[in-house]
Amino acid sequence: MQIRSIAIVGGGTAGWLAASMLARALPGSGTVITLIESPDIGTVGVGEATIPPIIDLLRFLSINEEDFVRHTNATYKLGIKFTDWMAPGHTYWHPFGTFGAAINRRPFHHCWHKARASGVALRFNDYSVCAALADEGKFQFPANNPDSAASGLRYALHFDAILVARYLRSYAERLGVIRIEGNVVGATMRANGFLDALQFSDGSTHQADLYIDCSGFRGILIEKVLGTGYLDWTAVLPCDRAVAFPTSLTLPRPPYTHSLARSAGWQWRIPLQHRVGNGYVYSSAHCTDEQALADLLGTTGGKPLAEPRFLRFVTGRRKLYWNRNCVALGLASGFLEPLESTSIHLVTSGLYHLLEHFPDLGFDQTNIDSYNRELIEECERVRDFIVLHYCLTRRDDAPLWRYCQSMPLPDTLRERIELYKGTGRIRIRAGELFTDLSWFYIFEGLGVRPASYDPLLDVIPEGKLREILVSMARATVAATKGAPSHDSYFKAGCQT
Numbered sequence: 420m421q422i423r424s425i426a427i428v429g430g431g432t433a434g435w436l437a438a439s440m441l442a443r444a445l446p447g448s449g450t451v452i453t454l455i456e457s458p459d460i461g462t463v464g465v466g467e468a469t470i471p472p473i474i475d476l477l478r479f480l481s482i483n484e485e486d487f488v489r490h491t492n493a494t495y496k497l498g499i500k501f502t503d504w505m506a507p508g509h510t511y512w513h514p515f516g517t518f519g520a521a522i523n524r525r526p527f528h529h530c531w532h533k534a535r536a537s538g539v540a541l542r543f544n545d546y547s548v549c550a551a552l553a554d555e556g557k558f559q560f561p562a563n564n565p566d567s568a569a570s571g572l573r574y575a576l577h578f579d580a581i582l583v584a585r586y587l588r589s590y591a592e593r594l595g596v597i598r599i600e601g602n603v604v605g606a607t608m609r610a611n612g613f614l615d616a617l618q619f620s621d622g623s624t625h626q627a628d629l630y631i632d633c634s635g636f637r638g639i640l641i642e643k644v645l646g647t648g649y650l651d652w653t654a655v656l657p658c659d660r661a662v663a664f665p666t667s668l669t670l671p672r673p674p675y676t677h678s679l680a681r682s683a684g685w686q687w688r689i690p691l692q693h694r695v696g697n698g699y700v701y702s703s704a705h706c707t708d709e710q711a712l713a714d715l716l717g718t719t720g721g722k723p724l725a726e727p728r729f730l731r732f733v734t735g736r737r738k739l740y741w742n743r744n745c746v747a748l749g750l751a752s753g754f755l756e757p758l759e760s761t762s763i764h765l766v767t768s769g770l771y772h773l774l775e776h777f778p779d780l781g782f783d784q785t786n787i788d789s790y791n792r793e794l795i796e797e798c799e800r801v802r803d804f805i806v807l808h809y810c811l812t813r814r815d816d817a818p819l820w821r822y823c824q825s826m827p828l829p830d831t832l833r834e835r836i837e838l839y840k841g842t843g844r845i846r847i848r849a850g851e852l853f854t855d856l857s858w859f860y861i862f863e864g865l866g867v868r869p870a871s872y873d874p875l876l877d878v879i880p881e882g883k884l885r886e887i888l889v890s891m892a893r894a895t896v897a898a899t900k901g902a903p904s905h906d907s908y909f910k911a912g913c914q915t
């Protein structure tokens with residue numbers, strides 16, 4: 420009853436991640452893993468910003484982080500800087516890592532609200548090592564000393580997506596993954612509706628027990644063959660286009676992703692060792708492709724290094740991620756715009772969940788249902804988090820931003836916003852990617868001030884609270900003052 424063969428369709432980041440993680444997790448099982456890549460259809464070629472679980476992924480794969488950073492031209496990321504999102508001229512941070520520390524076991528953001536209600540002048544960066552470092556263009560690794568504020572630092576990577584796929588390919592091939600070039604045009608089916616064999620444009624076929632669809636937006640197996648269906652979330656995330664191109668390196672390289680709100684969407688700036696990744700994610704209802712390109716060209720700074728690439732997408736998800744003997748990952752499973760750099764993480768999460776639900780040839784339906792339920796829940800909470808960035812804006816200078824303030828929100832998000840506005844509480848469910856801290860950063864950054872804070876904090880006298888805040892701010896300064904510049908990590912020659 421053991422799965423003996425797995426066929427992965429697609430050789431983009433999702434495909435090679437799937438090949439790497441499965442090959443790593445199933446060594447010596449006798450399961451043959453084959454990856455099929457089209458020689459004619461390119462990869463999406465973007466996907467350069469990540470979140471801290473990328474570091475855990477490297478550990479899971481036993482990949483040496485330094486080696487990976489060198490070969491993918493990666494830089495370090497301490498968070499995201501949001502400019503012009505609440506209102507033109509306004510900036511806020513979504514840093515990684517800790518923010519202050521719990522007092523009396525109450526989350527620090529309640530102390531923050533209490534202190535503000537008491538008239539204490541607060542500086543955000545005094546309580547976030549990541550934001551303090553990022554603001555100064557510095558970087559350091561987390562401190563081993565638990566007494567240092569820098570022990571709560573977390574970081575992620577910016578990397579070259581093409582080099583990552585190349586790196587993972589060589590990793591997976593070393594572990595025995597077989598690579599085939601071919602254009603999949605369809606699949607034959609078994610009587611029970613399961614996929615039987617892939618059909619190639621040259622008439623050949625390839626059979627496997629389990630299929631992983633990583634074919635990008637096409638979803639050749641999950642949609643074209645199995646007709647799984649798609650839920651469209653454009654009503655709450657109206658951006659449906661992107662234009663992207665790299666520009667020449669500009670120094671210094673900031674240790675963060677810069678996200679700048681624009682009239683019809685937002686622009687990213689991602690510093691790599693050898694160049695800068697730029698893109699404009701926009702709503703086609705509010706901006707033409709020509710206008711988007713002109714806007715982006717006018718703001719990137721460096722010299723364009725390649726022709727602009729236009730991408731179209733429909734934000735949403737497949738109704739099922741796992742349908743019969745086919746699991747969809749990456750763009751084949753759906754798409755949430757890259758505002759919080761979540762797509763690659765969701766591929767990884769899909770794979771960890773697959774390993775936890777690894778099937779046998781019986782393909783137990785309750786197992787498949789459990790997989791779908793957990794990932795749908797995770798994806799929908801990420802969707803809510805991304806929508807939060809839009810719906811709380813106060814910008815009224817463009818139709819897109821006015822729309823975002825009045826669009827109907829998912830109940831799950833509406834309830835979370837109401838709870839926060841009334842009480843300052845953020846209740847996170849098990850398995851959610853973004854913590855209460857991340858939600859706090861966006862609420863706070865977008866100027867939402869709750870009506871109250873946790874009343875249990877009133878047992879702390881105001882003077883004592885001030886004392887604690889001063890000592891936390893000092894600890895942040897102590898943890899960051901000797902840190903080297905982010906650029907100093909990349910003096911050696913880079914790949915091009």
Ligand SMILES: Cc1cc2nc3c(=O)[nH]c(=O)nc-3n(C[C@H](O)[C@H](O)[C@H](O)COP(=O)(O)OP(=O)(O)OC[C@H]3O[C@@H](n4cnc5c(N)ncnc54)[C@H](O)[C@@H]3O)c2cc1C
Nearest residue numbers: 429430431433457462463466468603635749750757762763
């Ligand atoms: C504008 C934009 C910005 C993004 N930014 C980020 C970011 O900052 N961070 C992040 O985490 N994610 C980001 N993403 C998402 C990220 O790029 C993808 O999740 C990631 O690259 C995985 O893509 P993929 O492998 O699913 O698809 P693709 O890269 O499109 O790869 C598809 C593969 O399938 C193959 N294929 C397709 N059809 C067939 C066929 N019929 N037969 C055989 N092979 C076939 C192709 O040859 C290719 O190898 C972004 C996406 C977009 C659109």
